[in-house]
Amino acid sequence: MKIKHAELYFTEMKLIEPFVSSLEKVEMRESIIVKAVTEEGVTGWGEAVAFSSPWYTEETVQTVFHMLKDFLIPLIAGKEFSHPKELGPLFSKLKRNYMAKAAIEGAVWDCYAKEHEKPLSAMLGGTRSAIEAGVVIGLAPRQEMIKKIDAHLSEGYKRFKVKIKPGQDVGLIREIRKEFPALPMMADANSAYTLEDIDHLKALDEFSLMMIEQPLAADDIVDHAILQRELQTPICLDESIVSLDDARKAIELGSCRVINIKPGRVGGLQETVNIHNYCMEKNIPVWCGGMLETGVSRAHNIACASLPNFSIPGDISASSRYWEEDIISPEVTVKNGKIQVPEQAGIGFQVDMKKLDKYTKHVFAYQM
Template sequence: MMISRIERYRVRLPLRIPFETSYGRLTEKAFDILLVTDELGNQGIGELVPFEQPDYIEETIETARIISQNHLIPLLTNKEITHPKEVADLFYEVKGNQMAKSSLETAIWDLYAKRHNQSLKNYFNKTRLQIPVGVSIGIQTNLDELLNQITSYVEQGYQRVKLKIRPGYDLEPVQEIRRKFPNLALMVDANSAYAIEDMQHLKKLDIYDLAMIEQPFAANDFLDHAQLQGELKTKICLDENIRSLKDCELAFSLGSCQSINLKIPRVGGITEAMKIVEFCQEKGLLVWLGGMFESGVGRALNLQFASQKIFTFPGDISASDRYYYEDILEQPIEIQHGEIHVPEGLGIGVTLSEKKLLKYGLHETIFIR
């Protein structure tokens, strides 16, 4: 196939509830929806998900737009693509910028599946139709409100809760959650808020039967994470550290973690994500799928990928109304009995709402062949 046209919607969706982590407070999410069209008129959809500030990783949505426009899209120009796995090789000369790469690579995967009248999940092994899901909760100043939120999510059927923590907001909320929900699948996520000097404090979390402690240290602290993992019975999960299969191999070799939060955009797309899944399966590492406050486009992609039976731990794939008043899809993604149905249409299986895209976004054409 040949790429003949690429369009973009710059979208901003307000959050229902502000979301606070150790590195900032989010009240709305900016993202781009990419429409990639082939010479036959088939169209794939991708989502560009970086935050506006370089606080999660180095990429921002603005830098990703520049890299895509000036460096990645030219590499697709006049190239005949026989399989989406070739895109990673085409993009290899551009270092880093994984989320920019992923937005185009995943759109081409969607395009490829549609071109062949297939659901995207048909390209993965041992898939299922229903996905157990979890929910992520930001830092709350009021513990009663925190417990009320968790109660609501448990009643909605979410099978796992992830709590954002930071120094000064860790032991007390975890203790209160455990007191009210002794059997809840509970984990915490520090988003690199701690340092090795906090090891003795972090060890106090060991008594609360947590599923894991996600990313306590900085994104390049493989050695410090290894030291902490050696002192804990609770699994350490790495998130920001993992940008490629090589990072997984390094983490495993050093003993830096026992779990991997896999985010497709953070590793550059589906092709690299598939390699990471295979490695984790081979080495016995728990791997689960994380989220980036995606719209329904990224959420549908995650559902297709998480349909693989290796994903036994509920990921961060909430229903559309968890974060947003309304999504940009014709049919929002909904939770039923703690699970979300994998969309069954072609490609990622969802249809964009042009009305909602125009309500929340700005359309522009960024490439014509």
């Protein structure tokens, strides 16, 4: 397989409602949609899930564009590949920039699966025909959050992630638990706490949470090990895990009991599979996180979540959760709390070019 042409679509889409965490409030979502075309004319799609500013990781939409245009796409220009896993070693000479790497790697994986006329899920080792859907509840006034939880419960969602931060944590979770005693709930702190908050975080143990996600610093695994020894609630690491090696170290240190895998955060689908396989060997459950993506990246996440050790419902919800309209056809839908894993070749969804053009600010084309 050889990629002969690539296009980068700079998109901007307005969320149905602002998404608020302890770190940022997102109203407009900029992205880069990557189109790759092989010599045989097969088209694959990927998505760069970096945000406009570096609040989640150091990457941004602009840094991703720079890396794709000036480094990553030129690296694969004119090269023959037998498998997408060959991209990892090729890209390893360039430090970090995982979201940029994942964007082009995802498009190559889509091409690869389509060339083999198989679903992307099957090519990755997926075993499920449907995945359970989870939903994220952003920070808002408490009654508004409770109202949203009630609405999503009626839609059948299987797991609820509630954003927390200092001042909106123990009391908030207590009130939600009072309203929904059996709710499958976790809390996501987005690095809002330090070890000085150990006693405060221990107060969350009484609420039977599935986990607390990334309570401490985004680049830490040492302090999380100290905290996990003090908590009954499992810690889930997110931002701290950007590679298989990070996952190995965190598990060996006892820094977490669950890992959230986001393909964009860890550099792509192959590293997602690598981390999944290692965690399965170590009996550490994983789940697929979300990045307020369009349907392109959502399709990749669905394929990943079909793997056997993705045993916890991920942040994979319906397209209509965030967008008035998505750029894929059909849109992702949730029925009885589940999303069907596509059986069609590749990502299993078609990119609607009219809708993509509608939300595209400009396009960069790269001829190999």
